[in-house]
Amino acid sequence: MSSLNVVSPNPEQLLRVSGLSVEYRSASGGIIHAVRDLDLAIGEQESVGVLGASGSGKSSLAAALLRLLPANAEWVAGDIQIRGKSLSTLPRAELRRMRGAGIALISQEPALALNPVLPVGRQIHDVLQAHFTLDQTQCNEKSVAMLRAVGFDDPERILRAYPHQLSGGERQRAAIAQALVCQPAFLIADEPLSSLDAVTQSEVLRLLQRFRRELKMAMLFITHNAGVLSALADRVVVMRAGEIVASGKLDELGRNADPYVRSLIHPEEALTASNGASTHGASTRGDVKNFPSARAYAATVSATSMNSANFAEQTVRMPQQEGSTPLLEVVGLTKEFTQRGFLSRKKFTVRALDAVDLSLRQGSAVAVIGRSGSGKSTLARVIAGFERADEGQVLLQGVPKEKSQPIVREVQMIFQDAGTALNARFSAAESIYEPLVVAGQGTELERRQRAVQLMEEVGLDPDWYGRPAGEFSGGQKQRLALARALAADPKLLILDEAFSGLDLPLQAQMLRLLLDLQSRHGLTYLLITHDLNFISLFASEVIVMDEGRIVERTTPLRMRESSQSVTQQLVRSAERMHAPGLEAMA
Amino acid sequence: MTRYLLRRLGHGLLIIFGVSLLLFILQQAAPGDFLSDMKLNGQISEDTAKVLRAQYGVDQPLPRRYGRWMLSVAKGELGYSFAYNVSASSLLAPRVLNTLLLSVPALAITWIIAVPLGVVASAWRGRWLDRFFSAGTSLALAMPDLLLALLAILIALRTHRYPVGGMHSVGAQDWGWFARMKDLGWHMVLPVAVVVIGSVSPILRQVRSSMIAVLDSSYMRAAEGHGLRKWTLLFRHALPAAANPLISLFGLSVAMLLSVTLLVEVVMSWPGIGPLLLESILSRDLFVVIGAVMLSTLLLVIGNLIADVLLYAVDPRIRVQA
Numbered sequence: 072m073s074s075l076n077v078v079s080p081n082p083e084q085l086l087r088v089s090g091l092s093v094e095y096r097s098a099s100g101g102i103i104h105a106v107r108d109l110d111l112a113i114g115e116q117e118s119v120g121v122l123g124a125s126g127s128g129k130s131s132l133a134a135a136l137l138r139l140l141p142a143n144a145e146w147v148a149g150d151i152q153i154r155g156k157s158l159s160t161l162p163r164a165e166l167r168r169m170r171g172a173g174i175a176l177i178s179q180e181p182a183l184a185l186n187p188v189l190p191v192g193r194q195i196h197d198v199l200q201a202h203f204t205l206d207q208t209q210c211n212e213k214s215v216a217m218l219r220a221v222g223f224d225d226p227e228r229i230l231r232a233y234p235h236q237l238s239g240g241e242r243q244r245a246a247i248a249q250a251l252v253c254q255p256a257f258l259i260a261d262e263p264l265s266s267l268d269a270v271t272q273s274e275v276l277r278l279l280q281r282f283r284r285e286l287k288m289a290m291l292f293i294t295h296n297a298g299v300l301s302a303l304a305d306r307v308v309v310m311r312a313g314e315i316v317a318s319g320k321l322d323e324l325g326r327n328a329d330p331y332v333r334s335l336i337h338p339e340e341a342l343t344a345s346n347g348a349s350t351h352g353a354s355t356r357g358d359v360k361n362f363p364s365a366r367a368y369a370a371t372v373s374a375t376s377m378n379s380a381n382f383a384e385q386t387v388r389m390p391q392q393e394g395s396t397p398l399l400e401v402v403g404l405t406k407e408f409t410q411r412g413f414l415s416r417k418k419f420t421v422r423a424l425d426a427v428d429l430s431l432r433q434g435s436a437v438a439v440i441g442r443s444g445s446g447k448s449t450l451a452r453v454i455a456g457f458e459r460a461d462e463g464q465v466l467l468q469g470v471p472k473e474k475s476q477p478i479v480r481e482v483q484m485i486f487q488d489a490g491t492a493l494n495a496r497f498s499a500a501e502s503i504y505e506p507l508v509v510a511g512q513g514t515e516l517e518r519r520q521r522a523v524q525l526m527e528e529v530g531l532d533p534d535w536y537g538r539p540a541g542e543f544s545g546g547q548k549q550r551l552a553l554a555r556a557l558a559a560d561p562k563l564l565i566l567d568e569a570f571s572g573l574d575l576p577l578q579a580q581m582l583r584l585l586l587d588l589q590s591r592h593g594l595t596y597l598l599i600t601h602d603l604n605f606i607s608l609f610a611s612e613v614i615v616m617d618e619g620r621i622v623e624r625t626t627p628l629r630m631r632e633s634s635q636s637v638t639q640q641l642v643r644s645a646e647r648m649h650a651p652g653l654e655a656m657a
Numbered sequence: 658m659t660r661y662l663l664r665r666l667g668h669g670l671l672i673i674f675g676v677s678l679l680l681f682i683l684q685q686a687a688p689g690d691f692l693s694d695m696k697l698n699g700q701i702s703e704d705t706a707k708v709l710r711a712q713y714g715v716d717q718p719l720p721r722r723y724g725r726w727m728l729s730v731a732k733g734e735l736g737y738s739f740a741y742n743v744s745a746s747s748l749l750a751p752r753v754l755n756t757l758l759l760s761v762p763a764l765a766i767t768w769i770i771a772v773p774l775g776v777v778a779s780a781w782r783g784r785w786l787d788r789f790f791s792a793g794t795s796l797a798l799a800m801p802d803l804l805l806a807l808l809a810i811l812i813a814l815r816t817h818r819y820p821v822g823g824m825h826s827v828g829a830q831d832w833g834w835f836a837r838m839k840d841l842g843w844h845m846v847l848p849v850a851v852v853v854i855g856s857v858s859p860i861l862r863q864v865r866s867s868m869i870a871v872l873d874s875s876y877m878r879a880a881e882g883h884g885l886r887k888w889t890l891l892f893r894h895a896l897p898a899a900a901n902p903l904i905s906l907f908g909l910s911v912a913m914l915l916s917v918t919l920l921v922e923v924v925m926s927w928p929g930i931g932p933l934l935l936e937s938i939l940s941r942d943l944f945v946v947i948g949a950v951m952l953s954t955l956l957l958v959i960g961n962l963i964a965d966v967l968l969y970a971v972d973p974r975i976r977v978q979a
Contacts, residue, residue: 167885178875183874184875186876197885
């Protein structure tokens with residue numbers, strides 16, 4: 072390896088990573104090898120996709136390329152050369168000039184990549200002024216041009232706006248404008264799409280493709296969604312546990328037999344697989360595959376998925392067999408939000424919900440889809456009782472849902488980021504049985520037993536019940552959150568973008584678990600989502616929302632023939648992104 | 658904005674009212690009043706004492722006394738001083754000005770020192786500079802304010818550079834205004850320094866920890882990835898984002914600073930509210946005590962009001978109301 076370092080730099084090579092190792096020191100004193108002895112080369116104008124499950128070291132690689140590793144991480148070995156310059160020996164001032172102007176970074180969460188208390192314009196200006204000597208007007212011209220280039224019709228408004236006044240997609244586009252305003256030669260995009268809705272995802276994707284062409288940029292695109300890479304990457308490397316386990320063109324990798332690679336490229340297989348062979352990530356003992364009913368379910372699915380239309384029709388018919396009163400009925404819900412400016416009387420009123428009607432039958436699974444800002448989360452929050460509607464009513468089994476405790480407990484909600492919804496210091500068992508303590512149910516022993524039972528049910532090792540919740544991984548935390556929601560024995564589970572933060576194989580696993588729980592406990596699901604991943608395999612009914620209104624009620628199968636432009640847009644975007652599980656719709 | 662301000666103002670008035678009520682109830686619970694000591698004096702007969710009690714109105718029931726006090730507040734008198742036989746406000750007014758003369762510059766200097774040092778400490782977290790500040794603030798925190806004031810007097814005595822206590826030199830009233838100002842400024846140096854040292858540490862530490870939380874955030878990492886200069890990152894991007902808890906702290910720091918100021922005034926014989934308050938507590942000069950406490954409450958409420966307005970101006974998110 073050392074001989075490589077003496078070889079004179081290849082002019083065609085933009086980036087050369089050799090033998091890179093990055094370690095994290097965990098709080099308990101252990102060492103985590105995030106990146107191990109990794110070699111990677113990227114040529115000028117080449118676009119490389121990095122595919123991997125969460126925790127595979129993709130983001131650490133991105134951070135190392137900019138020398139932006141967090142304080143508890145250490146670059147232990149290896150070298151990174153950019154156009155022949157070694158990053159490890161680069162002086163601080165030169166490193167700063169390279170960041171932003173030479174290598175740009177688009178980070179994961181658009182909401183978190185922009186400073187919340189500064190106007191977007193100032194944040195873009197500061198990047199420009201860090202690299203060029205420009206006066207105010209020149210800065211303004213450049214930023215306006217850049218904002219126009221990322222697709223804003225009214226760049227002046229965006230310049231003045233604070234991040235919280237922009238939608239998720241607008242924020243991501245503003246963040247891209249900020250990253251690319253100095254026209255870098257190399258762009259690192261770290262999961263830039265994972266928190267956006269399907270339509271915005273495909274917009275941003277097209278934007279990145281265009282910039283790559285126009286600016287002749289090289290690119291390192293980090294993702295867990297293989298579908299995205301087909302449009303963007305010349306070459307794909309697959310990472311697992313800090314190492315590159317496979318590389319090549321995406322269609323070549325699609326034929327790879329390695330179960331890990333398969334689970335990333337064909338995650339929907341995990342939902343329909345008839346045995347546990349493809350559930351690579353579920354190393355947890357007592358996983359779903361140990362449950363007889365799960366296996367039985369999987370068998371049904373694999374049988375019916377031959378004719379997926381048949382399968383979906385079945386699930387559509389199923390709810391109608393239940394009693395006549397719907398479990399949940401929502402009548403004419405309306406909710407408005409008002410916002411005002413500093414020293415001004417101007418008010419903006421946003422109508423988040425506009426006379427929404429909805430009815431859910433016991434044992435059904437209904438998906439509410441729509442772009443971000445379409446009011447679907449507000450709907451979920453009103454049903455769960457976190458927000459009070461301005462008008463309208465929520466009826467649970469025909470009874471108006473007031474603040475009365477026992478009724479409220481029948482509706483449970485799981486949020487997008489389960490990690491932040493759990494107290495990291497609580498043990499797993501405490502996290503699960505806390506709702507029982509609040510409700511004053513059971514003795515200490517009974518609660519513990521229930522917690523252990525629930526852990527088994529959601530596929531967590533019951534031996535871990537004393538572990539702090541903070542030490543579980545993302546997917547495991549989502550399972551903990553599920554167990555916690557189930558503790559109160561609810562009838563209705565609201566899943567508010569509950570899987571958006573998870574990578575696709577994990578999403579598939581969670582959905583399989585939910586379907587299994589539904590068949591055993593007769594649960595009803597309201598899935599709020601902005602993408603169509605696995606939708607045809609999970610939901611029997613789809614409700615499409617836009618600007619606070621329900622624009623269409625349909626089934627996953629009929630979505631494609633929809634006459635509504637919103638629905639069509641969502642379907643088209645999902646197809647462009649190769650949403651897994653959508654194939655079943657064909 | 659106006660509604661927000663009015664609501665905050667309403668809260669402030671409610672607090673002031675509540676404090677005054679509480680003061681009256683508490684003083685009722687404490688044994689004795691200004692006239693109790695007369696019982697020990699053999700020369701004053703029972704009857705005289707009774708007449709005096711009636712004259713001062715201390716024998717009346719609590720609601721009535723409270724009502725009368727409110728009336729005098731409305732007239733701007735704040736009750737009357739038993740000891741000096743004048744309205745409490747005429748005693749307090751000049752002294753409030755003297756206290757403000759000490760505490761306002763001290764407040765400004767404290768924040769001017771604490772913010773940059775806190776930012777620097779957070780940026781070089783764990784390095785020798787940060788450790789030096791950490792040791793320094795620990796020392797200042799551990800040192801009683803009383804000791805600091807006494808040390809200042811000792812310094813004045815030993816060096817002969819600074820006046821030992823007081824606010825003016827003897828005979829200063831005959832000097833020209835410039836000389837008088839200079840004299841006043843010279844007298845202020847040590848007390849202000851003591852107040853600053855006594856109150857800078859918790860603020861500096863708060864700035865540091867607030868900044869550290871922001872510096873660890875993903876948008877700061879993103880900004881660093883865009884190649885921003887260190888000082889731009891620290892002061893233009895991180896500080897405004899970290900300002901929220903600090904602005905709330907500003908309101909509280911007024912109270913903290915005031916308590917240090919009152920003590921320093923007593924020790925260094927600065928003619929502010931502090932010495933008067935002490936004296937009136939000892940002599941149970943009820944309305945002067947209540948007046949002084951009410952004025953401190955007022956300052957605290959004003960401090961918090963300023964903080965609320967600043968918060969509204971600095972953080973666009975506060976302006977979002979459902």
